[in-house]
Amino acid sequence: MFEKIKEFASEFFVTGDPLIYGADVGIALTLISIVVVLTYFKRWGWLWREWLTSVDHKKIGIMYIIASLLMLFRGGVDALLMRTQLAMPDMQFLEPEHYNQIFTTHGVIMILFMAMPLMFGLFNIVIPLQIGARDVAYPFLNSLSFWLFFWGAMLFNMSFVIGGSPNAGWLAYPPLSELSHSPGVGQDFYIWGIQISGIGSLMTGINFIVTILKMRAPGMKLMKMPMFTWSTLSSCITIIFAFPILTVTLALLFLDRYLGAHFFTLDGGGNPMMYINLIWMWGHPEVYIVVLPAFGIFSEIVSTFSRKKLFGYKSMVFALMSISFFSFFTWAHHFFTMGSGANVNAFFAITTMIIAIPTGVKVFNWLFTMFRGRISYKSPMLWTMGFIPCFVVGGMTGVLLSVAPADFQFHNSYFLIAHFHQVLIGGVAFGYFAGLYYWWPKMFGFKLNEKLGKWAFWLWNIGFYVCFMPQYFLGLDGMTRRVSSYGWDMGWGPLNLVSTIGGFLMGIGFLFQVWQIAHSIKFMERDTTGDPWNGRTLEWSIPSPAPVYNFATLPQATEQDAWWEEKQRREQGQKPAAQPPLEPIHMPRNSGIPFIKSFCWFVAGFGFVFDWLWIAIPGLAGVAICMLIRSFTYNTDYYIPVDEIKRTEAALRGSV
Amino acid sequence: METTFLGRKRKRLEAAHADIGGHSAGGSHDEHHDHESLKTFGFWIFLITDCILFGTLFATYIVLRGNTNGGPTAEELFQMPGVIASTFILLTSSFTSGLAVLSMNRGNVKGLIGWLAVTALLGASFITLEITEFVHMVQAENATIGTSAFLSAFYTLVGTHGLHVSLGLVWMVALMIQLARHGITAVTKRKVNVISLYWHFLDVVWIFVFTIVYMMGVM
Numbered sequence: 001m002f003e004k005i006k007e008f009a010s011e012f013f014v015t016g017d018p019l020i021y022g023a024d025v026g027i028a029l030t031l032i033s034i035v036v037v038l039t040y041f042k043r044w045g046w047l048w049r050e051w052l053t054s055v056d057h058k059k060i061g062i063m064y065i066i067a068s069l070l071m072l073f074r075g076g077v078d079a080l081l082m083r084t085q086l087a088m089p090d091m092q093f094l095e096p097e098h099y100n101q102i103f104t105t106h107g108v109i110m111i112l113f114m115a116m117p118l119m120f121g122l123f124n125i126v127i128p129l130q131i132g133a134r135d136v137a138y139p140f141l142n143s144l145s146f147w148l149f150f151w152g153a154m155l156f157n158m159s160f161v162i163g164g165s166p167n168a169g170w171l172a173y174p175p176l177s178e179l180s181h182s183p184g185v186g187q188d189f190y191i192w193g194i195q196i197s198g199i200g201s202l203m204t205g206i207n208f209i210v211t212i213l214k215m216r217a218p219g220m221k222l223m224k225m226p227m228f229t230w231s232t233l234s235s236c237i238t239i240i241f242a243f244p245i246l247t248v249t250l251a252l253l254f255l256d257r258y259l260g261a262h263f264f265t266l267d268g269g270g271n272p273m274m275y276i277n278l279i280w281m282w283g284h285p286e287v288y289i290v291v292l293p294a295f296g297i298f299s300e301i302v303s304t305f306s307r308k309k310l311f312g313y314k315s316m317v318f319a320l321m322s323i324s325f326f327s328f329f330t331w332a333h334h335f336f337t338m339g340s341g342a343n344v345n346a347f348f349a350i351t352t353m354i355i356a357i358p359t360g361v362k363v364f365n366w367l368f369t370m371f372r373g374r375i376s377y378k379s380p381m382l383w384t385m386g387f388i389p390c391f392v393v394g395g396m397t398g399v400l401l402s403v404a405p406a407d408f409q410f411h412n413s414y415f416l417i418a419h420f421h422q423v424l425i426g427g428v429a430f431g432y433f434a435g436l437y438y439w440w441p442k443m444f445g446f447k448l449n450e451k452l453g454k455w456a457f458w459l460w461n462i463g464f465y466v467c468f469m470p471q472y473f474l475g476l477d478g479m480t481r482r483v484s485s486y487g488w489d490m491g492w493g494p495l496n497l498v499s500t501i502g503g504f505l506m507g508i509g510f511l512f513q514v515w516q517i518a519h520s521i522k523f524m525e526r527d528t529t530g531d532p533w534n535g536r537t538l539e540w541s542i543p544s545p546a547p548v549y550n551f552a553t554l555p556q557a558t559e560q561d562a563w564w565e566e567k568q569r570r571e572q573g574q575k576p577a578a579q580p581p582l583e584p585i586h587m588p589r590n591s592g593i594p595f596i597k598s599f600c601w602f603v604a605g606f607g608f609v610f611d612w613l614w615i616a617i618p619g620l621a622g623v624a625i626c627m628l629i630r631s632f633t634y635n636t637d638y639y640i641p642v643d644e645i646k647r648t649e650a651a652l653r654g655s656v
Numbered sequence: 657m658e659t660t661f662l663g664r665k666r667k668r669l670e671a672a673h674a675d676i677g678g679h680s681a682g683g684s685h686d687e688h689h690d691h692e693s694l695k696t697f698g699f700w701i702f703l704i705t706d707c708i709l710f711g712t713l714f715a716t717y718i719v720l721r722g723n724t725n726g727g728p729t730a731e732e733l734f735q736m737p738g739v740i741a742s743t744f745i746l747l748t749s750s751f752t753s754g755l756a757v758l759s760m761n762r763g764n765v766k767g768l769i770g771w772l773a774v775t776a777l778l779g780a781s782f783i784t785l786e787i788t789e790f791v792h793m794v795q796a797e798n799a800t801i802g803t804s805a806f807l808s809a810f811y812t813l814v815g816t817h818g819l820h821v822s823l824g825l826v827w828m829v830a831l832m833i834q835l836a837r838h839g840i841t842a843v844t845k846r847k848v849n850v851i852s853l854y855w856h857f858l859d860v861v862w863i864f865v866f867t868i869v870y871m872m873g874v875m
Contacts, residue, residue, distance in 0.1 A: 137694050202705060210698045240701060244708035252716065252812065261801045261808035262725070263716065269723025269805030278712065624826075631830050634843065 014164050017098060019081075024161055053590040055139035056548055057124045060146050062443060064121030065436070067150060071114040074157070076510055078106035083467075083503035086496050089488045099484035100167035101186070105160070107170025112194060113153045115290045115424070118432045120149070120204050122293065123232050125443055126435075127208060129539035129546060130226050132217025132555045137210035139588040140636070141203050147598035148200030155605050156193025159186055163609065166190035169482070171279050172253070174264035174272040179257045185609050191254050192605035196598070198246050205239030208232055217538065219558035226537040226561075227303075227316055231296025234320040235289050238327060242285035249278040258608070273338060280331035288327040291423065292320060294431025295362055298384050301438055302366045304533050305381040306373025309561060312365040319358035319365075326355040336407045345404040352402035359395055363388060378533070379453040383434035386461045390426030394419060397472065412482075415475025418468045425464055433460075433513075441532045445544045446524040452516035459509030467502025470495035536564035543652040549585045549640055552649050582646065584639040591636075597626035692846035699850045703857050706820075710861050713816055714868060717809040721873070725804035728797055730873030735789070739870050742785040743862065746821075749778035750859040753852045760848050765839055768848065769832050775855065776828045779821055786818045810869065817865055820858050827851055 014020050038044050051059060081102055085094040094102065124142070128135055136142050159165045166186035168177040177187050212233045216225065225233075253275065255261040262268030264275040303310040310316065332340065332348040366388060375381065397419040401410050410416055441447045474495050479486065486492050531540040538555055539546075541563045556577070559565050570576060600622030607616025721730065753775045759767030790811070793799045801811045831847055838844055 137698060206698055206701045206705070209701055210694060214694055214697060240705050241708055244705045245712050248709055248712040248716070255801070255808065255812060259801050261812070262723075262805040263720070263808055263812075267725075268802070268808075269720065269725040270808075271719065271723070271805065274716065274719055278716075628830055631827075632834065634838070 012162060014161055017095075019098075020161065027161065048592070049590070052595050053143075053592045055135075055143045055588050055590055055594075057128050057136050057139065057142060058443070058546060060142055061121045061124030061126075063146060064117045064124060064149070065443075067153065068114050068116075068118035068121060071109050071117070071153065072510070075106050075109040075114050076507060078102045078109070080503055080507050082106065083500040085484060086486075087500040088497060089486055089490070089493050091485055094484065096484045097167065100482070101165035103482055104166050104169055104172075104190075105156075108156065108166075108190065108194070110424075111170065111286070111290070112197065113149075113156065115428050115432070116197075116201060117149055117153075118436075119235070119290055119293050120145070120201070122297070122432065122435050122439065123204070123208055126228060126439055126539060127211060127232055128215070129442070129542070129550060130229055130537050131212065131215065131220060132538045132551060132557055133211065133215040134550050134554075134585065135588065136207050137215055138207050140591055140594065140630075141207055143591065144594035144597065145200040145204040145207065147594045148203075148601060149197040151598040151602035152193050152195070152197025152200065152605075155196060155602055155609075156189055158606075159189035159193075163189065171276075171283060173279075174253065174256070174270075174275050175266050177253065178265055179260075180265065188254075188257065188609040191250050191257075192609055195247065195250050195254075196601050196605055198243055198250070200598075201239060202243040202247070205236040205243065208236045209240065212236075217555050217557040217562075219556050220562070223314070223317070224557065224560050224562075227299035227310060227313070228293070228296035228537075230317050231292045231294075231299070231320055234324040235292040238285045238289045238292070238324045241328065242282045242289065245278060246282040246286075249275065249282065252278075254608075258611070273335075276335055276338070277331065280334045281328070284331040284334065285324075285327040287420075287424070288323055291427045291431070292323065294387075294428050294435075295320065297431050297435040297438070298366060298387060299362075299369075300537065301380045301384050301434055302369045303561075304438075304535055305378060305384075306370050306375050307534075308369055308373040310365070311368035311371075312361070313560065315361055316365050319361045322358045323355060326351055326358075330355060333402055333404075333407070336404045337411050349402050349404045353399055356395055356399050356402075363392060378437075379448065379450060379457065380434045380438035380533075382454065382457045383430045383437065386457065387426055387430040387434070390422060390430065390461075390464065394422030394426050398423065410475065412480055413475035414471040414479045414481060417481050418471035418475060421468050421471075422464075425468075430460075438533070439539075441527045442530075442539055442544045442546070446520060446526055447532055448520045449516050449524060452512055452519060456509045456512035456516060459505050459512060463502045463505025463507075463509055465502070466505060467499050470499045470502075474499070531563075534567075536561040538563050541566070547648050547652060549587060549645065552582060552585075552645050553579050582642045584641055585645060586637060586639055588637050589635070591630075593626050593630050597623055600626060692842050695846055696850060696853075699853060703853065706857065710813075710816070710864075713809075713813045714864065717813045717869065720805040720809040723805035725806070727803040727807065728799050730806070730810075730869075733793060733797060733799055734870055734873050735792075736870065736874060738785055738789055739866065742782050742789075743866050745778050745782045745785070746859055746862050749775045749782065750856055752778065753855045757848060757852050760840055760845060763840060765835060768840070769835055772828055772832050772835075772848075776825055776832075779825050779828070779855075783818060783822055783825070786814070790815075814865060814869065817858065817861055820861075824851065824854055824858065827854075 013024075038047060051063065054060065081094060082099065085091050085099060124136070127133075163185040166172065166177075166182075166189060168182055168187060168190075172187060172190055175181050177190075212225070212229055252261070252263040256263050256265055256270070262270040264270050264272045266272065299310055299316060329351045330348055332338070332344060333352045336345050336348070366384075377385075397415070401407055401416060401419055437448055437453065474492055477490075477492060477495075479490070479492050486496075527544055530543040532544075533540070538557060541555060542551060555562070566576070600619050602619075604616050604619025604623065607613065607619055752771050756768050756771035756775060759771055799807055801808050828851060831844075831851060834847070835844055
């Protein structure tokens with residue numbers, strides 16, 4: 001009996017690597033300390049009532065951001081482990097098998113469990129405030145989206161200590177990801193972790209489209225919307241067209257592995273290249289999904305910190321929308337080498353070049369917004385200024401890659417690695433950092449320390465170039481991606497060492513950011529104005545952090561930069577328009593169902609991963625029961641009485 | 657009616673804004689109405705995503721339908737009489753779900769529940785026929801999901817449609833219970849409208865399944 005348990009455990013838990021034992025201890029200690037702290041301070045009820053069951057978009061946003069920063073930490077550690085292994089020729093730091101797992105989880109985590117939730121966090125915090133709404137269109141669904149993401153991410157991360165991590169690359173190309181080549185459970189963790197959180201992303205897409213189209217403040221025409229709202233809309237439209245493809249693709253891979261179907265197998269008439277086409281039909285739009293909101297953030301910041309209206313508003317809208325359209329017609333540029341012939345490659349090469357045009361338009365719009373502006377170099381603006389040159393170079397190398405004949409040389413080399421890190425770090429990460437610094441005071445009521453922020457910015461920015469510029473040259477020298485070691489005779493040693501140093505500089509930059517947050521929580525002064533940056537859009541017209549109902553009376557927004565214009569009028573001595581009398585506010589009730597239902601999905605996913613139907617079926621039954629309970633619940637909302645609104649407003653505005 | 661909804665979207669949008677603007681002034685009736693129309697709109701967008709989902713499955717099927725791997729082909733497998741029967745059953749159920757909505761608009765709860773029950777019964781017989789077809793294929797013809805890429809794509813596409821119909825059945829039964837309890841309110845009305853949208857949508861998808869999978873399969 002004991003032998004059997006021992007044998008089971010040695011397969012069930014990941015064993016044999018000292019790094020993983022260290023991580024096991026770390027995870028166990030963290031979990032124990034969380035439980036101890038919550039119990040000691042009697043915070044379980046608080047956690048459940050105020051956070052886990054909350055349908056308030058501001059709290060959901062904060063939870064998204066916390067989760068994504070933790071994932072950034074894990075993805076970053078993965079990156080540094082890889083860079084350490086590559087620092088010198090013939091390094092013996094990571095086993096090849098372990099290296100495969102790490103580059104797989106690094107990619108998945110950074111895109112799906114770091115960039116996506118950080119983006120959704122900012123959507124949640126900013127969009128309703130920016131369009132003058134009291135919540136998103138479907139607050140319950142919003143909470144469900146978050147918890148699906150959360151439990152999906154947990155399932156994926158669990159593979160680190162239980163069962164074994166996926167190791168077939170971040171997009172899990174078959175036949176490598178098929179049962180024949182990856183018999184372990186790692187790929188199943190991959191499928192279910194992404195599937196569960198992907199459903200959440202899809203629902204968030206629907207939620208924000210409806211929120212933006214139908215819940216804007218009176219007077220806010222589409223062409224008066226703030227640019228971040230526009231970018232969110234274009235990103236969400238891309239989500240609803242792209243994510244169903246991911247859902248289907250992963251489901252088909254699952255059927256291959258679980259039921260022995262032949263979609264992507266080498267035998268039985270399957271077609272592995274079809275998977276690669278399908279996954280990139282989602283995957284290419286996906287990179288635009290994450291970068292479009294970053295463009296929106298930069299637009300807000302450039303305008304605010306230059307004290308000028310955004311240059312070329314209409315062309316910006318047009319650029320956002322055409323990017324989201326063209327993003328669906330470039331997917332084959334990820335595999336020009338498939339052999340689909342000159343005509344097909346020419347088509348995708350040209351669409352790829354076309355998509356660079358609207359992106360270029362935006363860059364000029366930002367530059368012209370800054371032109372003759374009174375620029376103040378606060379943290380958000382620094383990241384924006386760091387982004388522009390970085391993204392221009394990244395975009396240019398993208399155009400180089402789009403030249404199909406040349407791509408036969410660049411394909412899967414470090415040139416490509418350098419290119420996409422340049423657009424994803426320079427564009428997405430810098431963008432979301434900028435957004436985080438910009439809206440931080442709106443979330444928490446205090447700014448982040450500027451001095452530490454400058455250190456973090458320069459470490460990241462310099463570290464970035466030190467890390468990735470050498471990789472272009474390594475790529476041209478013939479170093480291919482996903483190699484876990486290389487010999488002395490290749491001559492790649494020096495550039496790799498430089499690159500590793502750059503990676504660690506960025507890592508130190510991240511530590512500075514953590515320090516900055518901790519330091520600022522302790523020492524920064526409260527912002528009592530609600531408008532610390534002299535902002536232009538509606539979110540800055542209310543106190544920070546915003547009260548649960550956001551706006552005591554719904555604002556009027558008849559012009560672009562409504563709050564800025566209002567401030568201008570007040571400065572000229574005009575009295576603010578008389579506020580209509582307060583009325584009871586209609587609010588959604590908190591609900592535990594999203595948390596429980598997503599947990600049931602997690603259980604079901606876990607069961608399918610190990611092929612244990614006795615776990616999977618109860619999990620699915622739990623999901624069904626949660627859905628039915630919700631369907632039969634009619635008491636889902638309540639009213640905040642006028643007295644309470646008056647008290648809250650007095651407390652918030654009294655300190656102004 | 658929902659069909660005019662898209663055409664008059666612009667107008668509705670403005671109306672919805674006015675509603676939100678006058679949230680408080682409008683009182684709770686308007687507010688409910690507003691929330692419910694918001695949910696219907698969201699369901700339209702969900703249907704777009706479901707369209708893409710089926711579109712991807714159709715594309716997969718079209719790519720793989722010739723890859724029979726030496727196993728049975730579409731021509732050998734499909735038995736059209738049963739498929740045509742189930743097609744008419746599903747089309748009829750779409751019609752009866754329309755009758756249910758008409759009863760609802762007349763304020764007739766009994767008629768509404770009755771027609772929903774007829775719709776659900778027709779849906780259930782459709783599913784029964786589909787399961788019978790699948791069982792026959794697997795047992796008599798030895799054509800399983802693992803036999804060939806063609807059959808993998810076939811079972812997945814048709815099965816996904818069947819799964820949608822089955823979920824719709826559970827949903828419909830839950831809705832009938834709610835209608836019996838609450839009668840026709842703004843909330844239940846929206847729910848009936850949404851499920852009838854869903855049902856018509858599945859009907860449209862089935863017409864494509866019938867044409868692309870079955871008709872073109874035996875042609």
